[in-house]
Amino acid sequence: MGRTPSSDKNGLKKGPWTPEEDQKLIQYIQVHGPGNWRNLPKNAGLQRCGKSCRLRWTNYLRPDIRRGRFSFEEEETIIQLHSVLGNKWSAIAARLPGRTDNEIKNYWNTHIRKRLLRMGIDPVTHSPRLDFLDLSSLFNSTQLNLSSLLGLQALVNPEIFKLANSLLLSHSHENQELLLQNQNFQGPELLLQKLQQNQLLHNQSSISQHNDQLHNQVSEIPNCTPQNVSSSSSQSMQGIMGHYMMNNDQMFQKNVMLPLQNYSYSTSDVSENSIIQSLNNNNNNINNNQNSQNFSFDTPLSGAEEEKESYCSNFNNFMKFEIPESLNFDDLL
DNA sequence: AAATGTGGCAACCGCCTGCTA
């Protein structure tokens, strides 16, 4: 693992550490502490640069390192922190005891990031990627206003559009004016951008008030029936989606943005209480397995993933969509 | 069984920041 053992021009060894080197480093630090990293290798009898010793110690040998799979809670924390902090791995690691920035970075790049991409979520902005469905041409070629957008109601969950409309009304009259008056509507990006901006800019009390409304409205959404979903993106939605159902402030993103990417809708018999409960229990232990469904996946699930799949199934059943192959948007608009 | 592709991850690289003389 790692790089081929080699030496640099100063005769210092590079590449993977041997057990003997690890032992030397551990023993030295246990006795003397790390002290000056530059002097450490010489004092410890290691043919390594100080930097290499420091990295080996902080990323692998430190006794408080927690190794093994990331738990569901850890993964949730990483996603949430990343949505706020970005690629500040050390800052994220500071909130995950026993995990190193390097480990978190690797986990993000090899697991979380890929899954977000499969879900059509931009791993940088944590927002839905509209290129996921490439609707730009559709919207650019059609004069669009809010009414026509809401005309999609026949195709998607009507309650979601009701929610979207309600949000537009409650958040800002600007939205309506923008959408209804702008005959040269620039496409879905603008719509979503404006909606998100208004969501973000709304003051705290309004958000609080709005969250209550959201709860009431979401609780009115009829029960849904699971439907076989063939696309990989839909499958992966059942995992990380857990994060996006956690935060009430992100409800809008989940209930409005994501449905816009997934046009076909079907209802299922998920418990509305379980949805609300999930929304109200961010980062708390949730063991609501009564509505768990069995799904097939491309790869075996880790413990954390299995936990998530079960945990998220309620919401995912609720938010399951398909894109009909024969869909003709011109007719709809 | 061999070749090829892919995922995972430890380790390296180079830039940045803060401290100190």
Next chain:
DNA sequence: TTAGCAGGCGGTTGCCACATT
């Protein structure tokens, strides 16, 4: 004030293991 240095940080590399063809 500034130059030098140590440590921190994020991005990238490249090998190994496993899966797929």
